[in-house]
Amino acid sequence: MVRKIRMVTSSTNPEWANVHPTHRYAAEIVSGFRLSCEQERLSAERHLKDLKRQGTEEFPFVFDESRAYRIFDWFEHCCRHVRGPFSGELIELLPFQKFDLGCIFGWVHKDSGKRRFKRAFNMRARGNVKSTEMSGLALYGMCGDCVYPPGNPAFKRYEESPEVECAAVDKQQAKRVWLDAQKMGEASPDILKRLRIKRTYVEHAKRGGWLRPLSKDTKNKDSGAPCIVIIDEYHAHANSEIVDVLFSGFGKRLQSLMLIISTAGKDAENSPCKKEYDSLTKMMRGEIEMDEEYFVMIRELDKNDDPHNESVWPKANPILQEKNEYSLELLRQIRAEHKTAYNTGDPAKIREFLTKRVNLWQADSENKYMSGIMDKWKALGVSRDAFLTLVHGLDSWAGIDLSKSTDLTADGFVFKLDDGRYAVTAHGFMPAETATKHEHSDRVPYKSWAKDGWCTLTEGSVTDYKYIKSHIKTQESEQKWNIVEICYDPYNATHFTQDLEDDGYERIEIRQGVQTLSEPTKFFRELVLKGLIVHDGSPLLTWCLSNAIEITDNNGNIKLSKKHKDDSQRIDLVAAIINAMVRAMVAKDTKSIYETQEIRAI
Known part of the structure; x- marks a missing residue:
């Protein structure tokens, strides 16, 4: 005015x-x-x-x-x-x-x-x-x-x-x-x-x-x-x-x-x-x-x-x-900010110019794991029926991320296809009381996702891990999956995975440091970039991917995290898949794309 x-x-x-x-x-x-x-x-x-x-x-x-x-x-x-x-x-x-x-x-x-x-x-x-x-x-x-x-x-x-x-x-x-x-x-x-x-x-x-x-x-x-x-x-x-x-x-x-x-x-x-x-x-x-x-x-x-x-x-x-x-x-002033942003090439300044001066939404922040490729990920999804047909009867590496029993936990599954692609899916588990709280406070539609079969809401205020065990067994029996290994984050999981081992599953502890997680985390993203991954379109998994923040050490190693430890924007489903990918990518008779071609660190 x-x-x-x-x-x-x-x-x-x-x-x-x-x-x-x-x-x-x-x-x-x-x-x-x-x-x-x-x-x-x-x-x-x-x-x-x-x-x-x-x-x-x-x-x-x-x-x-x-x-x-x-x-x-x-x-x-x-x-x-x-x-x-x-x-x-x-x-x-x-x-x-x-x-x-x-x-x-x-x-x-x-x-x-x-x-x-x-x-x-x-x-x-x-x-x-x-x-x-x-x-x-x-x-x-x-x-x-x-x-x-x-x-x-x-x-x-x-x-x-x-x-x-x-x-x-x-x-x-x-x-x-x-x-x-x-x-x-x-x-x-x-x-x-x-x-x-x-x-x-x-x-x-x-x-x-x-x-x-x-x-x-x-x-x-x-x-x-x-x-x-x-x-x-x-x-x-x-x-x-x-x-x-x-x-x-x-x-x-x-x-x-x-x-x-x-x-x-x-x-x-x-x-x-x-x-x-x-x-x-x-x-x-x-x-x-x-x-x-x-x-x-x-x-x-x-x-x-x-x-x-x-x-x-x-x-x-x-x-x-x-x-x-x-x-x-x-x-x-707009000219000056444009010149500064693009002459320096600073991503933060460029995003600031695009959002504040020309009013264009930006999909992510500077340290988002899937920065700029969420649309690519979404395009690689197929229908749930098509996905289950694709992976029926295949070997699978299962990943588990138990997190807190009062919040979202997950199991994930990775499959290696004959054409060189990988197929991934994941399922969430959450106490019904927690889901109700997040629906009201954070507008996260857990109940809708549960209705559509992307997650399970458990009774009470804590998740009974028996639901996860039941889900793994159901998928194995109904889809004829051969669970090769169960790969788990050791946090709070020793007793639960011991029960799985007693049932005949082979369990593999996945340490959560960058030395273990960096290569599979980069590998997963490279698969998305090359179009060598397929998923079942789970909106809950997509949401977790969009939330994931990349943490990098001085040697360029990376691992995933939330923005803040108490953040309601969860990443558990992708964490479960990465745990499984640690083992799947180095399994016998399969060469990592890191072994067959030069991949730039991203």
């Missing part, structure tokens, strides 16, 4: 001169007058299509221009910049902001006047005034948000004790929007007379309520009835707990609204924000059913765009289309 903006007027586009700014922007995008990505174009097309069907029986919403102008006036007459070269000046909304805000606040139910959208998902690159915009909206939620029948502001209804939540992944980030809102309120006489703004709290002078920062550490997150919820930098959230808890509080207010704002992130495999992004992009493309109460605006580079090409940067940075002092300085 900057001064001296370039507005599209009749001199540049006369047929749109008297059109509402929200409609005008949509028309400019659809016509190609403004540069846009696919997702922004789909949002503009959606708005124009909705205008044609508004107020009908199947679509009971109308666009109330007075409600859209009300939010514009709030920013431009009451809100002031609190940092940067325009600090202290009234905010002047840019065209892209008038489209986003006009849609979110202008669309209402034709009879009740209640806001159409309950949620809004907005992604754009860093530097495009997300925080300033959210601060102004937080204050609007405290002071100006109301309901009235379309075009009839005389019947305005305000919420008593308004509650506005500024939520983020941690306290510091949550306070960023809150502190900016606090400063913005203090700088505005119009706002200051409505609110009590103190160092530790903000409340309405007459109607009470609160404007507060909120993070995962905040107690009683689920005790409120929010009017407006702002989820800042959602890409940084490890799970969707805050979003789910706050959204569950909706229904207690006239027209609650959740505003999710973010850039792209670096952990596309596990991020709840990326899952939301994927679902919403499918929705906007018409691949799944449209949620008429969810506003979506994603500004990013398109799939085939070259991130080195400056001419496409405005797709993710709409401010760059406005020729003014701020946009020119932003362009200089």
Whole structure:
């Protein structure tokens, strides 16, 4: 939000001169007058299509221009910049902001006047005034948000004790929007007379309520009835707990609204924000059913765009289309970061540029084991029936990773095929109580995976290892597998594997140091790169692979680990397969690809 903006007027586009700014922007995008990505174009097309069907029986919403102008006036007459070269000046909304805000606040139910959208998902690159915009909206939620029948502001209804939540992944980030809102309120006489703004709290002078920062550490997150919820930098959230808890509080207010704002992130495999992004992009493309109460605006580079090409940067940075002092300085900064990232070749800097400056999701972090090849792995999967047919009656090396009896444990199986490929599969075991906890806290769908046969949920709070023994015996008998060896991590496994040995299995202890695990761990990844592995498409195994972090010693030896010892992002199924691979890759009559060709260390 900057001064001296370039507005599209009749001199540049006369047929749109008297059109509402929200409609005008949509028309400019659809016509190609403004540069846009696919997702922004789909949002503009959606708005124009909705205008044609508004107020009908199947679509009971109308666009109330007075409600859209009300939010514009709030920013431009009451809100002031609190940092940067325009600090202290009234905010002047840019065209892209008038489209986003006009849609979110202008669309209402034709009879009740209640806001159409309950949620809004907005992604754009860093530097495009997300925080300033959210601060102004937080204050609007405290002071100006109301309901009235379309075009009839005389019947305005305000919420008593308004509650506005500024939520983020941690306290510091949550306070960023809150502190900016606090400063913005203090700088505005119009706002200051409505609110009590103190160092530790903000409340309405007459109607009470609160404007507060909120993070995962905040107690009683689920005790409120929010009017407006702002989820800042959602890409940084490890799970969707805050979003789910706050959204569950909706229904207690006239027209609650959740505003999710973010850039792209670096952990596309596990991020709840990326899952939301994927679902919403499918929705906007018409691949799944449209949620008429969810506003979506994603500004990013398109799939085939070259991130080195400056001419496409405005797709993710709409401010760059406005020729003014701020946009020119932003362009200089983006150029500098691009030059630094690619001249140094630093992977971390390159990822930072791609996620923050051109809004492109990155699949992994710098030390992910399967960095850049998860798509290759997924492409090597076959159906479960096809897999079982492929390995029926074959020799198999079984790997066991018992981990904690209160969390995920696994068995894995490795097969050597006649054509030089390896086939792998794995199965998980988890106490039902633990699975329920992770379903709620970490959004890991263990119950769904169990229903589909990828894991077994055991009764009680600990896993009875007899389930693993039973699974191995069942696979052996039903699939006619010949279990050559059972390869196990010695942690907590001596008694269990002794029972297996008593049943006639040969057990092999697999030490867990890099000296033992490095070669099979590299070998497994090389098989994926060369397309010499096949698996049964287990989503649980794929999830474990995507979680695995690579630890390297001074000699270039590697082993796998989780990010943190208490991390819920488990790797147990791939650990079981690696244990089995230690022995399978050196079995008689088979040459390791390390013995037959030079393989670079990766």
